[in-house]
Amino acid sequence: MPSALLPIIAWDYQFAPNAQKSRNYLYITHTPFKICEQPFLLPRPALLSLGITYRRVPVLSIGKDVFCDNASFLDAMQELLEREGEGRALKRGGADRAFEAWGYRSFWVALASVPAGLVSKELGEDRRELFPIFARPDFATLRQNGLSELRSMFETAEKEFLSGEEGPFIGGTKCGMADLHAIWMVKWALQTIGVAKEPGFGKEAFPKVHAWCDAFPAHDDAIQKDQFLSTEEATMQIQGSEYACPEVGIDGTDPLQFKGGEEVSVEMTDATPGHHPQEGKLLGLSASRIVLQLETGIRLHFPRIGYAVKRAG
Incomplete structure (x- = not known):
């Protein structure tokens, strides 16, 4: 089924359960995507070349917006598909x-x-x-x-x-x-x-x-056939794309009281402190999302729950 969405790339490997969650969504909504398969173990040079030091998979990109957790990716996809208005978004419920x-x-x-x-x-x-x-x-x-x-x-x-x-x-x-x-x-x-x-x-x-x-x-293996991109192809595609998501802005009432443009570091709260932090310039801070601007031009999205934000340095 054709899609008006910007190109979607899953930077992951199929065995990973979290990767299967995002792929379940893309398959069940008939949303085309490509795969830039990542190594099972670190390092992951393709992501590092984009300035991404976050270490978990999946990492998912929609155009030039990159999502480091299923929570923020699925929320963004639902919003984009609902705006598309073709009935592909999954039904929501109170629970x-x-x-x-x-x-x-x-x-x-x-x-x-x-x-x-x-x-x-x-x-x-x-x-x-x-x-x-x-x-x-x-x-x-x-x-x-x-x-x-x-x-x-x-x-x-x-x-x-x-x-x-x-x-x-x-x-x-x-x-x-x-x-x-x-x-x-x-x-x-x-x-x-x-x-x-x-x-x-x-x-x-x-x-x-x-x-x-x-x-x-x-x-x-059959479902992945013809979906793979090389690192070079995926990098060219994401760097040549546009941003897919509207800016979320900076919530002035947020307890952190950060300002847009500050250099910050984002870490997972369920991992050892200092374990592969992600640094970038703060572009968005809302009740549901943290957005960083990287020097490579990538916008990196994290959910608020499960991630700690602090000033870099």
């Missing part, structure tokens, strides 16, 4: 933020269910500052309890979220933001790391959960 919180809780629960064979020593060290569980010497012993916790969350999805008769989505036959927020780790666990093959996780145990996941495209 969307609650489903979002549940989805992120499922992320931390699911980490313990990752097979130990998938977590190399290099991965454990690389992710130590973000996900200390992978660096635990007893990580291999945690899986059975992790599966037990995950099964409890599946019970909630099966018997509460998907309790209606229509399905396959929360609240009926049409996918909404509630589904997008709640499903990503459930789908990742079942289909990407093979939890569906574990006793007690099959379709006979959770028929509605499986039907829910199957209503979204599978994250496999």
